[in-house]
Amino acid sequence: xxDPAHHGVVVEPSVPGSPAIEVRDLHKTxxxxxxxxxALRGISLAVEAGEFVAIMGxxxxxxxxxxxxxxxxxxxxxxxxxxxxxxxxxxxxxxRSRIRNQKxxxxxxxxxxxxxxxxxxxxxxxxxxxxxGRKQRIERASEVLRAVGLAxxxxxxxxxxxxxxxxxxxxxxxxxxxxxxxxxxxxxGNLDSRTSVEIMEIFQxxxxxxxxxxxxxxxxxxxxRYAHRMVTFRxxxxxxxxxxxxxxxxxxxxxxxxxxxxxxxxxxxxxGA
Amino acid sequence: xxxxxxxxxxxxxxxxxxxxxxxxxxxxxxGVAAVICSxxxxxxxxxxxxQQIANLGDNMIWVEAGGRSVNGVRTGSKGTKTLLxxxxxxxxxxxxxxxxxSPHVDTPTQVVYGNQNWYTTVRGVxxxxxxxxxxxxxxGSSFFQEDVDHAASVCLLGHTVMENLFGxxxxxxxxxxxxxxxxxxxxxLTAKGQSPSGQDQDDFFLMPFTTVQKKIKGIDWxxxxxxxxxxxxxxRPIEREITALLRERHHLRADEEDDFNxxxxxxxxxxxxxxxxxxxxxxxxxxxxSLIVGGIGIMNIMLVSVTERTREIGLRLAxxxxxxxxxxxxxxxxxxxxxxxxxxxxxxxxxxxNVISSTLRWPVLVPWGALVVAxxxxxxxxxxxxxxxAHKAAHLDPIDALRYE
Ligand SMILES: Nc1ncnc2c1ncn2[C@@H]1O[C@H](COP(=O)(O)OP(=O)(O)OP(=O)(O)O)[C@@H](O)[C@H]1O
Ligand SMILES: [Mg+2]
Numbered sequence: 269x270x271d272p273a274h275h276g277v278v279v280e281p282s283v284p285g286s287p288a289i290e291v292r293d294l295h296k297t298x299x300x301x302x303x304x305x306x307a308l309r310g311i312s313l314a315v316e317a318g319e320f321v322a323i324m325g326x327x328x329x330x331x332x333x334x335x336x337x338x339x340x341x342x343x344x345x346x347x348x349x350x351x352x353x354x355x356x357x358x359x360x361x362x363x364r365s366r367i368r369n370q371k372x373x374x375x376x377x378x379x380x381x382x383x384x385x386x387x388x389x390x391x392x393x394x395x396x397x398x399x400x401g402r403k404q405r406i407e408r409a410s411e412v413l414r415a416v417g418l419a420x421x422x423x424x425x426x427x428x429x430x431x432x433x434x435x436x437x438x439x440x441x442x443x444x445x446x447x448x449x450x451x452x453x454x455x456x457g458n459l460d461s462r463t464s465v466e467i468m469e470i471f472q473x474x475x476x477x478x479x480x481x482x483x484x485x486x487x488x489x490x491x492x493r494y495a496h497r498m499v500t501f502r503x504x505x506x507x508x509x510x511x512x513x514x515x516x517x518x519x520x521x522x523x524x525x526x527x528x529x530x531x532x533x534x535x536x537x538x539x540g541a
Numbered sequence: 542x543x544x545x546x547x548x549x550x551x552x553x554x555x556x557x558x559x560x561x562x563x564x565x566x567x568x569x570x571x572g573v574a575a576v577i578c579s580x581x582x583x584x585x586x587x588x589x590x591x592q593q594i595a596n597l598g599d600n601m602i603w604v605e606a607g608g609r610s611v612n613g614v615r616t617g618s619k620g621t622k623t624l625l626x627x628x629x630x631x632x633x634x635x636x637x638x639x640x641x642x643s644p645h646v647d648t649p650t651q652v653v654y655g656n657q658n659w660y661t662t663v664r665g666v667x668x669x670x671x672x673x674x675x676x677x678x679x680x681g682s683s684f685f686q687e688d689v690d691h692a693a694s695v696c697l698l699g700h701t702v703m704e705n706l707f708g709x710x711x712x713x714x715x716x717x718x719x720x721x722x723x724x725x726x727x728x729x730l731t732a733k734g735q736s737p738s739g740q741d742q743d744d745f746f747l748m749p750f751t752t753v754q755k756k757i758k759g760i761d762w763x764x765x766x767x768x769x770x771x772x773x774x775x776x777r778p779i780e781r782e783i784t785a786l787l788r789e790r791h792h793l794r795a796d797e798e799d800d801f802n803x804x805x806x807x808x809x810x811x812x813x814x815x816x817x818x819x820x821x822x823x824x825x826x827x828x829x830x831s832l833i834v835g836g837i838g839i840m841n842i843m844l845v846s847v848t849e850r851t852r853e854i855g856l857r858l859a860x861x862x863x864x865x866x867x868x869x870x871x872x873x874x875x876x877x878x879x880x881x882x883x884x885x886x887x888x889x890x891x892x893x894x895n896v897i898s899s900t901l902r903w904p905v906l907v908p909w910g911a912l913v914v915a916x917x918x919x920x921x922x923x924x925x926x927x928x929x930x931a932h933k934a935a936h937l938d939p940i941d942a943l944r945y946e
Contacts, residue, residue: 366863393856445861
């Protein structure tokens with residue numbers, strides 16, 4: 269007996285039991301006129317479904333380039349990339365946009381929300397391109413906004429939200445189509461340390477509750493310690509790949525940081541002075 | 542994305558930048574309004590000319606006694622005594638495509654009623670004259686062939702003559718004096734008002750031509766013959782036949798010039814209508830150019846908008862929008878802008894046409910078909926000028942677009 273999903277009729281078959289992400293000898297070379305920039309020089313890596321991986325490395329080491337390839341925003345110069353067991357390194361532009369829509373959630377450093385657009389409408393954006401009806405879009409957007417702790421803020425515009433809240437809207441948007449992987453390139457880069465921990469709390473919760481595979485690029489060792497595993501890039505290669513010993517748990521750390529609102533923070537400042 | 546979604550996204554995006562959207566639409570609004578105004582003014586003028594042509598007469602041909610020219614100057618009927626009633630009868634009998642025919646003799650004269658007098662023109666005609674010139678009797682009745690046979694002293698007054706002699710008094714049955722001839726008023730003609738050249742078309746009165754010939758002018762020839770062709774197309778052939786017939790009847794040799802001349806006044810008005818039509822086309826074309834300028838305005842703003850929203854486009858592409866989705870989004874915005882501009886332009890155009898008609902007293906006619914065409918055309922302008930910016934947006938690289946500062 270064969271699983272009907274293996275017949276190739278389904279656009280994006282996933283092979284059960286295979287790693288969520290498996291790349292072999294991945295190369296990316298940019299041509300700038302005469303000069304060739306070797307951004308990736310042979311990355312081989314496997315990420316199991318449900319893993320939370322932090323990617324670290326110096327500036328220019330190829331982290332973002334790698335994330336773009338994993339996110340199907342770009343194609344590798346050489347090497348293979350299997351997403352859920354299916355080789356997607358050579359698929360067409362149209363199929364890549366479908367994969368981005370169905371399988372991948374992006375969270376960016378700069379949030380990238382649509383200005384003058386409500387949190388709800390920002391969150392539902394991927395569903396617009398998935399052909400989901402309006403009523404269902406609103407339903408699901410409210411649901412994911414609740415999941416990231418933004419119930420009651422559906423009608424707020426980005427300019428009426430704090431940085432942390434804006435990043436939560438972005439996470440809600442990344443989650444709305446139930447992707448198999450979440451890609452976050454320095455999601456806490458624009459946030460203060462407490463808000464960063466709040467975002468990590470959401471990531472850890474989603475990772476645990478939904479078995480969501482997460483790839484997180486960060487410069488901060490502290491943030492990387494919330495992941496299961498830490499991969500360090502150097503000059504377009506994997507330098508180090510180690511499990512995180514003594515993993516930080518945001519849910520535990522958060523209460524020790526004190527109240528979140530501004531008044532409490534100010535009180536702390538006064539006490540310190 | 543469905544059409545509804547595309548339109549919704551477009552409207553929302555435009556609503557986010559209301560001022561800019563309105564200013565962008567202004568080009569299209571002005572263009573469409575200009576087109577509608579010029580078409581409305583043109584259609585008004587044309588309907589007025591058609592009205593005037595109808596007033597001139599029913600496919601009228603006018604045979605005037607006297608050659609067309611002496612040293613290039615028309616001599617008119619003065620002194621030409623060759624056009625006779627028998628000529629009119631011969632024309633009527635031998636040329637079938639004629640519906641009505643009337644002899645015509647006229648002379649300026651003074652008319653008196655009580656202590657009122659008026660200087661006007663008397664036209665001696667047959668009852669068919671009313672049909673040839675499309676005159677109707679407003680009050681009383683016309684005279685008949687019998688009156689012509691007896692040279693009866695009866696008359697039909699033009700409105701101006703009636704007003705000047707009778708004021709508010711009822712003229713029917715009253716007797717006026719034409720020179721020294723007492724004459725009974727039996728009817729009043731409807732008013733036609735001023736001619737295009739500003740002449741009062743109602744300042745005359747009609748009598749049987751026999752009466753004018755015998756009792757007023759003392760002549761036995763005719764000044765003119767007026768007749769109607771069955772169709773406009775029949776006018777030319779009839780003219781040729783009349784020319785041949787009259788030349789034969791007047792025993793003119795081949796080297797002699799005609800002792801009569803033929804005119805059909807509608808032709809002059811038709812020429813006016815033609816030049817007016819060309820003028821309308823010209824005006825509308827100039828106005829259409831402003832529509833195209835409006836379209837270029839849309840393209841300009843859409844290009845700015847695509848650049849400004851590069852990150853938005855990058856994001857949309859990242860979360861799964863296809864090239865087609867982005868293309869349709871921006872094309873949708875351009876089309877909504879221009880169609881909306883077209884709709885508002887139609888309103889402004891109608892309003893402006895009414896202002897023109899009430900302040901300049903020009904006849905204005907808004908053709909409703911033109912309104913639909915204007916909206917559709919402006920939507921096409923939007924699609925045309927929105928295509929390039931939309932194409933540009935759709936072909937952005939998502940990574941570059943996301944990183945755009
Ligand atoms: N589109 C491009 N064209 C040419 N070179 C590029 C392009 N994108 C990245 N690079 C080069 O590839 C290398 C890797 O860049 P990448 O953005 O992946 O680094 P990174 O690890 O994300 O750095 P950072 O920590 O600063 O974000 C750099 O040398 C960069 O200059
Ligand atoms: Mg980077």
